[in-house]
Amino acid sequence: MKDFLDLIASLFEDVLFLPFDALRELELSAWFAANGLNWIFMIIAAVAFVYWMLQLKKFNENNEEDRSTKAHTFLGKNAQY
Structure with a gap:
């Protein structure tokens, strides 16, 4: 072992x-070369964030989401937990 x-x-x-x-x-x-990897990860995260926000905007403009109070239990006034 x-x-x-x-x-x-x-x-x-x-x-x-x-x-x-x-x-x-x-x-x-x-030092700057060693932290280049961190910058690459930050750029990838920023691009992913912008992409995600644009997708959310597109779905919001197309009214594809059910926003009624019956769609989610936490949206209603009498939601049971």
């Missing part, structure tokens, strides 16, 4: 953490 756990530790330390080790080394020499 100890060999199996050592194998898992070795896998993570020697293989799976290599990209993080590279980012850690890059951060010491080029």
